[in-house]
Amino acid sequence: MPHADHIDVALAWIGRAGRPWFPVTGEVHYARLPRERWSEVLGHARAGGLTSVATYVFWQAHEPTPGELRWDGNLDLRAFVELAGRHGLEVVVRLGPWAHGEARYGGFPDWLVESDLALRTDDPGYLALVRRFYGATIDQLAGLTHADGGPVVGAQIENELYDQPEHLATLRKIAEEAGLHLPLWTATGWGGALVPEGLLPVYSAYADGFWAEADEEWPSWSQVHFRYSPVRDDLGTGADVREALDGVVTDGGVTVDDGGAAGEVQDPGTPFITCELGGGMHVAYHRRPLVQPADVAALALAKIGSGSVWQGYYVYAGGTQRVGAHGTEQESQATGYPNDVPTLSYDFGAPVGEHGQVRPHHHLLRRQHLWLACDGEALAAMPATVGGGSDDPAELRWAVRSDGRRGYLFVTTYQPARAPLPAQPGVQLTVDLDDGPVIVPTAPVDLPAGVSVAWPLRYPLADGVVLRSATAQLVTRLDDVVVLAATEGVPVELVLDGEVAVGGPVTTRAADGATVVTLDVPPGPGTVVELPGVRVMVLDDVTADRLYRLELAGRERLALADAPVYALDGELVVHGDRPQAEVSLLPGTDVAVAGARGAARGGGWVTWEVHLPGAGTHELEVDPRPVAPAPPEPTRGGPMDRLSAPTDFSGAARVHLEVPAEALAGVDRALLRLDWTGDVGRALVGDEVVGDHFWHGPDWDVDLTPWREEVARDGLTLELLPWRRDTGVWVDLSVRDVPDGIAVRSASVVRVARAVVEVAAVSRAGRQARSTRAT
Known part of the structure; x- marks a missing residue:
């Protein structure tokens, strides 16, 4: 008898309980995060609209010595999976054995690499070791699989193995013989990979890549991801590793080896699934991309417009490289890779940073994920049709996803700042559906530069009320409230089939058998269009980025928050670096928030102020122009002769920071934030390196929380090497024009506080919630 929540694979989508399903997955590496931060990261992931997390199982971390497997501390895979389930997240386990993930030897233990075995093949000796490692891993997952009612729904086999199906x-x-039985099995399909039957090929798309050459301003394999396209493959991801380790080179976007050319994959007869949409980008010494939040969001939306039925991000939360018996465990030229990456930092510019920093793309992506949670079932069953959008920047880029009855129109004028697209004047498109054409909008509109939209077509609002089209995007719906988000610079127009009674701050007119609605007031949380059986709230862009959907006081509610929030076990968890945070709920009249008095707002919202004692910023005194007396000369190395990261810091500038105890105590987290320019920096507590940074524009954050006592007593030392433009290191054009040397604009301690707030249902008599806890 099939599982009541049976997951299966249809030709074009993933099915669940007999219906199309649109999962959203983000990569979170448990072994690269302090165990005490797991819950926070998973909480933000769930609040960000993820339905699942994916995680590598790094062999080198779990079996540093042959036969001695470790699952303690932050290596406790079972505890991580259970905690993910508590947060309402499912799990995809990336089993390896080879992971890459910018890890030393791709995650293989040194003892394995030093053996005489033919690794990543069916060599019997190698497979015997894999059986042992897989068996131990799968033992950790006993009782946690989907069939057992647990959160583990899928597994990825290996990574970037393209020629050994x-x-x-x-x-x-081997995994199934060890007892792992799952509905979903995947393998990476990029690079023209040969994926056998029984494994779903999954794909990648990055806005840029550290693995490109230092003289490549913007790789061609990144540019294609900002256009709608049926092509799933990304022939750039990992291409340098293929060339360095396997002798396979790319030529003109086609992978070339002794067997000929692997063409671009368009439709391999499986659903269009992504597992590595760039949540940001790591940096290497020779090339240091600066991927912006809007780059991440636009690329993700372009993949939905191109037909994706599973959004997967790499990485969703940054982390820190592990340190083992052989030292730091990062990818490096010393271990045969083309690139040197930071020894510790694996921040990746992710939506949730290495130290829990919640960044703008967490909010931008959440808007998309709320939409997928609301209408992903329908969207997954809608095939994509690419309309316009070549590499000609003057051509309008558009696509449609539709099942014939209804759908979405995608239009974009977005590319990263190094190659921006122009505005598109007079945009008006006709989309043919089964019951006739839909013209969007009813009159041509100028689409500003730098926007990406997905406009609904014939969206059912309520019984007998159909939104024929809108120049605003669907975000979510809850009960009788449908939330749309306007795009700045685009007038909001709602077109309703037939003659419809409309209330609210609007003007209506009849046209072409429809009721055309325009707003008399700007979009915002109080802008509500009243329709029969439904209310349509039209938010502005800024407010839409503050919108959450959380389970509080026994039911799902909409929330607006100006600090990062999530819900756990019915409580509201708030993190912030300011002393107060404002949280609004809808519905909110039936709840009380501990320690605060609610104030009614327009649109039915009720607003509370949550206190975050101790949050704020403490400025430190710092030498603004330190001098490195003898920086090392540039060197090159590795199989592709790229610039090598310096290892000699004896001639670096040494900057000592005194940090008062009161700047470190009394809050959940204390981050040193350095606004600087230079080449490479290291932060030391005593003789221990606790953070490193390849400068490329963003501030450098170091978590001082684990070393509060030592830093308060002895201070912190920075070792900084100077920027030298003629070295040839690539940084983004927007930050490239800085003088040689070192400049420290500011150093501060960012104090992040955490409050756990009880949100309780109240009777009509107004029963109060009991407590607020600051931690």
């Missing part, structure tokens, strides 16, 4: 099939067989 038989070995991939063997690895799945």
Whole structure:
């Protein structure tokens, strides 16, 4: 008898309980995060609209010595999976054995690499070791799989293995023989990979890549991801590793080896699934991309417009490289890779940073994920049709996803700042649906530069009320409230089929058998269009970025928050670096928030102020122009002769920071934030390196929380090397024009406080919630 929540794979989508399902997954590496931060990161992931997390199982971390497997501390895979389930998240386990993930030897233990075995093949000796490692891993997952009612729904086999389908099939067989039975099995399909039957190929798309050459201003394989396209493959991801480790080179976007050329994958007869949409981008010493939040959001939306039925991000939360018996465990030229990456920082510019920093793309992506939670079931079953959008920047880029009855129109004028697209004047498109054409909008509109939209077509609002089209995007719906988000610079127009009674701050007119509605007031949380059986709230862009959907006081509610929030076990968790945070709920009249008095707002919202004692910023005194007396000369190395990261800091500038105890105590987290320019920096507590940074524009954050006592007593030392433009390191054009040397604009301690707030249902008599806890 099938599982009541049966998951299966249809030709074009993933099915769940007999219906199309649109999952959203983000990569979170448990072994690269302090265990005490797991819950926070998973909470933000769930509040960000993720339905699941994916995580590598790094062999080198779990079996540093042959036969001695570790699952303690932040290596406790079972505890991580259970905690993910508590947060309402499912899990995709990336089993390896080879992971890459910018790890030393791709995650292989040194003892394995030093063996005489043919790794990543069906070599019997290698497979015997894989059986042991897989068996131990799968033991950790006993009782946690989907069939057991647990959160583990899928597994990825290996990573970036493009030419050995038989070995991939063997690895799945070994995992199943060890007792792992799951509905979803995947393998990375980029680079023209040969993926065997029984494994779903999954794809990647990055706005830029540290693995490109230092003289490549913007890789061509990144540019294509900002256009709608049926092509799923990304022939750039990992291309340098293929060339360095396997002798496979790319030429003109096609992978070339002794067997010929692997063409671009368009429709391999499986659903369009992504597992590595760039949540940001890591940096290497020779090339340091600066991916902006809007780049991440626009690329993700372009993939939905191109037909994706599963959004997967790499990485969603940054972390810190592990340190083992052989030292730091990052990818490096010393271990055969083309690139040197930071020894510790694996921040990746992710939506949630290495130290829990919640960034703008967490909010931008959440808007998309709320929409997928609201209408993903319908969207997953809608095939994509790419209309316009070549590499000609003057051509309007558009696509449609539709099942014939209804759908979405995608239009974009967005590319990263190094190659921006122009505005598109007079945009008006006709989309043919089964019951006739829909013209969007009813009159041409100028679409500003730098926007990406997905406008609904024939969206059912309520019984007998159909939104024929809108120049605003669907975000979510709750009970009788449908939330749309306007795009700055685009007038909001709602077109309703037939003659419809409309109330609220609007003007209406009849046209072409429809009721055309325009707003008399700016979009915002109080802008509500009243329709029969439904209210349509039209938010502005800024407010839409503050919108959450959380389970509080026994039901789902909409929330607006000006600090990062999530819900856990019915309580509201607030993190912030300001002393107060404002939280509004809808519905909010039936709840009380501990320690605060609610104030009614327009649109039915009730607003509370949450206190975050101790939050704020403490400025430190710092030498603004330190001098490195003898910086090392540039060197090159690795299989592709790229610039090598310096290892000699004896001639670096040494900057000592005194940090008062009161700047570190009394809050959840204390981050040193350095606004600086230079080349490479290291932060030391005593003789221990606790953070490092390849400068490329963003501030450098170091978590001082684990070393509060030592830093308060002895201070902190920075070792800084100077920027030298003629070295040839690539940084983004927007930050490239800085003088040689070192400049420290500011150093501060950012004090992040955490409050756990009880949100309780109240009777009509106004029963109060009991407590607020600041931690």
